[in-house]
Amino acid sequence: MQNFASAAIAPPPPPESSASPHRRHRRLSPLLRRAAGAVRIALTSVDWKRPSTSNPPVASRDAERPCCSPLAPRRRRGLPQNRTPSINYPLTFSPSLAALSAFVSLRLRWAHIPVIIMMGLTGNGKLVTSTVGKSTNIRWHDCPIGQDGRQKLLNQKGCVVWITGLSGSGKSTLACALSHGLHSRGHLTYVLDGDNLRHGLNRDLCFKAEDRAENIRRVGEVAKLFADAGLICIACLISPFRSDRNACRSLLPNSFIEVFLNIPLEVCEARDPKGLYKLARTGKIKGFTGIDDPYEPPSDCEIVIQCKAGDCPSPKSMADQVISYLEVNGFLQY
Numbered sequence: 001m002q003n004f005a006s007a008a009i010a011p012p013p014p015p016e017s018s019a020s021p022h023r024r025h026r027r028l029s030p031l032l033r034r035a036a037g038a039v040r041i042a043l044t045s046v047d048w049k050r051p052s053t054s055n056p057p058v059a060s061r062d063a064e065r066p067c068c069s070p071l072a073p074r075r076r077r078g079l080p081q082n083r084t085p086s087i088n089y090p091l092t093f094s095p096s097l098a099a100l101s102a103f104v105s106l107r108l109r110w111a112h113i114p115v116i117i118m119m120g121l122t123g124n125g126k127l128v129t130s131t132v133g134k135s136t137n138i139r140w141h142d143c144p145i146g147q148d149g150r151q152k153l154l155n156q157k158g159c160v161v162w163i164t165g166l167s168g169s170g171k172s173t174l175a176c177a178l179s180h181g182l183h184s185r186g187h188l189t190y191v192l193d194g195d196n197l198r199h200g201l202n203r204d205l206c207f208k209a210e211d212r213a214e215n216i217r218r219v220g221e222v223a224k225l226f227a228d229a230g231l232i233c234i235a236c237l238i239s240p241f242r243s244d245r246n247a248c249r250s251l252l253p254n255s256f257i258e259v260f261l262n263i264p265l266e267v268c269e270a271r272d273p274k275g276l277y278k279l280a281r282t283g284k285i286k287g288f289t290g291i292d293d294p295y296e297p298p299s300d301c302e303i304v305i306q307c308k309a310g311d312c313p314s315p316k317s318m319a320d321q322v323i324s325y326l327e328v329n330g331f332l333q334y
């Protein structure tokens, strides 16, 4: 029999020794109570997500039981068409037994919560395993050297600088200039460039909305690992949809820095280093961001970079703007 009596899921703690003032992810209250009141959950963000083929079981479950909740009609009202509410958040699982802690990422959908929380102790004190997404019988395993130790070693705080903007806005240029600037100050960085990742990890994805969502989800998870490794991870992807970017933000409370390269389409199109805008304008590429596919600018991000009076900042000055943000917010020391 499982004993959840001492198990509590609490909101994620701030990263060790980082009382970063830039913290801004949304918290929802009050705490939900589950498992006969023994498990507490704090939500950290809510997104409106397009249905994703990458998550068919949830989507089909929704489709099969469209009105199985009396709350459904009320909750549906006001939903953007074609969107499914999804709540994404990281949780820290910390039972009162100090030896046990786990980090679980959960997704709640709809009024029904297909979230399975099964960590606890059996009657004889043995750990039970969990089901997360499609993975059954799994268990988190911690190592004695953690993020704290790695950050101390590197004298920096692991974080993700997420650069979003149109094709040709200068994302890769900024990522490289930033990486160079931080490297020359003695900081360890790693660049995750959308274009490059599509040569390997994401080679199976195309540019339809659900593939872009899966692209961003995967890169968000990889970026989270790099941040956990203590690195300053610089992700530069068009990432055109707000909900996808916000889902990544919710994976990294306190350490997700969104940089919007707010460069006008005309400027990007005039640059057109790969000739893709020209192909898109002549209909040879379909679904090109900014031409016949949407780009949703961030409404609330940490850094905006833009041109003034037609003059765009140089790569170095864009990088300096980000570096000074990292400095002021305590990421460049431990």
Ligand SMILES: Nc1ncnc2c1ncn2[C@@H]1O[C@H](COP(=O)(O)OS(=O)(=O)O)[C@@H](OP(=O)(O)O)[C@H]1O
Pocket: 166, 167, 168, 171, 172, 194, 195, 198, 207, 211, 212, 213, 215, 216, 236, 237, 238, 239, 240, 274, 276, 285, 286, 287, 288, 289, 293
């Ligand atoms: N249809 C369409 N729309 C936008 N971009 C396209 C498209 N087809 C190919 N490309 C090239 O792919 C690069 C963007 O890849 P990303 O992984 O960053 O895109 S996304 O975040 O999944 O939207 C992008 O690179 P950048 O120019 O560096 O942004 C393009 O070179």
Ligand SMILES: Nc1ncnc2c1ncn2[C@@H]1O[C@H](COP(=O)(O)OP(=O)(O)O)[C@@H](O)[C@H]1O
Pocket: 165, 166, 167, 168, 169, 170, 171, 172, 173, 174, 271, 272, 273, 312, 313, 314, 315, 318
């Ligand atoms: N700040 C800048 N000022 C002028 N040109 C730039 C700037 N940033 C990038 N560029 C140029 O714009 C083009 C697109 O830059 P790139 O970094 O490849 O954009 P993205 O990765 O967003 O597609 C390149 O030719 C690059 O040299």
